[in-house]
Amino acid sequence: MSSFLEHRHLELRTEAKAFGAGAEAEHDPVKLVRGLGAAGLLRACVPSEFGGLRERIEVRDLVVARAALGYHSSLVDTMFAMQGLGSYPVTLAGSAAQRRALLPRVVSGEAICAFAITEPEAGSDVSGVKTRASRDGAGWVLDGEKCFISNAGLATDYVVFARTSDDKHRGLSAFLITADNPGLSVTPTELIAPHPIGTVHLRGARVQADALVGEEGGGFALAMSTLDLFRTTVGAAALGMAARARDEAIARVKSRHQFGKPLAEFQLTQVAIAEMHVDVSAATLLVLSAAHKIDLTGQPAAIDAAMAKLFATEAAQRVIDRAVQLFGGAGVVAGCVVERLYREVRALRIYEGTSEIQKLVIARSLLR
Numbered sequence: 393m394s395s396f397l398e399h400r401h402l403e404l405r406t407e408a409k410a411f412g413a414g415a416e417a418e419h420d421p422v423k424l425v426r427g428l429g430a431a432g433l434l435r436a437c438v439p440s441e442f443g444g445l446r447e448r449i450e451v452r453d454l455v456v457a458r459a460a461l462g463y464h465s466s467l468v469d470t471m472f473a474m475q476g477l478g479s480y481p482v483t484l485a486g487s488a489a490q491r492r493a494l495l496p497r498v499v500s501g502e503a504i505c506a507f508a509i510t511e512p513e514a515g516s517d518v519s520g521v522k523t524r525a526s527r528d529g530a531g532w533v534l535d536g537e538k539c540f541i542s543n544a545g546l547a548t549d550y551v552v553f554a555r556t557s558d559d560k561h562r563g564l565s566a567f568l569i570t571a572d573n574p575g576l577s578v579t580p581t582e583l584i585a586p587h588p589i590g591t592v593h594l595r596g597a598r599v600q601a602d603a604l605v606g607e608e609g610g611g612f613a614l615a616m617s618t619l620d621l622f623r624t625t626v627g628a629a630a631l632g633m634a635a636r637a638r639d640e641a642i643a644r645v646k647s648r649h650q651f652g653k654p655l656a657e658f659q660l661t662q663v664a665i666a667e668m669h670v671d672v673s674a675a676t677l678l679v680l681s682a683a684h685k686i687d688l689t690g691q692p693a694a695i696d697a698a699m700a701k702l703f704a705t706e707a708a709q710r711v712i713d714r715a716v717q718l719f720g721g722a723g724v725v726a727g728c729v730v731e732r733l734y735r736e737v738r739a740l741r742i743y744e745g746t747s748e749i750q751k752l753v754i755a756r757s758l759l760r
């Protein structure tokens with residue numbers, strides 16, 4: 393595992409592990425962001441010029457942190473990830489003023505970020521975005537609706553993708569909108585597992601010209617570059633959750649006795665444990681290899697990120713399901729760790745591109 397990682401990544405992993413272990417019982421997402429900031433972990437999400445850890449964001453930092461945090465709590469992992477995902481369009485394409493105003497506050501946890509692209513009619517097909525940004529003097533006015541937006545209601549700063557022309561791809565632009573904009577309101581959505589999320593309504597939301605992130609018409613490319621980078625890290629969160637389920641299952645089968653001996657002594661149990669471990673190990677390798685490649689080349693490699701996300705999230709679902717099975721009835725009792733993981737892992741095969749979309753990305757890349 394470590395051949396892909398350097399000492400600095402292992403140090404960060406140790407810090408993330410310690411923070412994650414202490415955060416398992418904390419369910420307040422705002423406290424978690426502030427805690428991540430105070431612990432210095434959010435520095436991984438921002439370049440050093442603005443208080444971050446490295447000159448350029450390293451995906452290996454993001455994956456070790458997400459795997460370590462996801463092992464303990466998917467909520468703390470989500471809060472960490474959203475600081476990176478939500479601010480990355482500004483890191484990548486924002487003006488100097490936007491970067492100076494936002495990124496140091498991302499590091500401290502004072503700013504909470506959201507990335508708003510999905511709409512009721514635009515999920516997998518991002519080019520279907522209908523939210524419109526119309527010119528309003530020197531500024532813009534935005535109208536539309538964004539659904540399934542992580543951190544909706546908690547975020548201080550939203551990167552919103554809106555249509556500035558009818559061109560399918562070149563017609564999308566990104567805007568930085570603060571939560572206090574009178575044209576922005578939120579309706580929360582409740583999911584099967586804790587995750588701050590909701591619908592963002594934009595009704596005559598006026599912003600100044602300097603709210604545009606990057607070039608007018610550059611929104612689609614900006615969204616894709618952001619997702620290409622962060623997809624690998626979703627795989628990392630999944631493998632953290634899978635590793636936890638494997639460890640919980642190992643402890644359980646050693647201590648639980650049936651037919652006069654520990655479950656661990658039955659070969660069918662051993663097969664399950666072995667296959668779980670192979671899934672976790674293979675996912676780890678794909679995630680680290682993708683992260684390493686992106687860091688070395690400085691280019692998000694769409695096929696590697698897609699393979700890492702696809703395999704790790706599907707594998708995590710298998711591993712966690714097997715852990716529930718090995719726990720028997722205890723595995724479906726509310727409050728049991730594997731029960732929690734069973735609910736929490738499901739969304740990872742859907743967000744930041746479903747498993748089916750990852751397969752299309754992989755196939756297109758091979759057939760090109």
Ligand SMILES: Cc1cc2nc3c(=O)[nH]c(=O)nc-3n(C[C@H](O)[C@H](O)[C@H](O)COP(=O)(O)OP(=O)(O)OC[C@H]3O[C@@H](n4cnc5c(N)ncnc54)[C@H](O)[C@@H]3O)c2cc1C
Nearest residue numbers: 507508509510515516540541542739742743744745746748
């Ligand atoms: C927990 C969670 C957090 C999220 N956070 C955010 C966020 O912060 N910001 C944001 O903008 N969005 C967010 N999303 C939205 C997420 O990115 C979308 O749900 C996802 O892209 C899928 O879109 P959809 O739900 O509209 O499904 P659809 O696109 O309607 O897909 C439904 C099914 O059809 C399949 N499908 C679609 N197109 C094809 C095709 N061409 N070939 C084969 N199968 C296809 C899909 O794979 C899926 O199985 C979040 C979602 C969840 C669940």
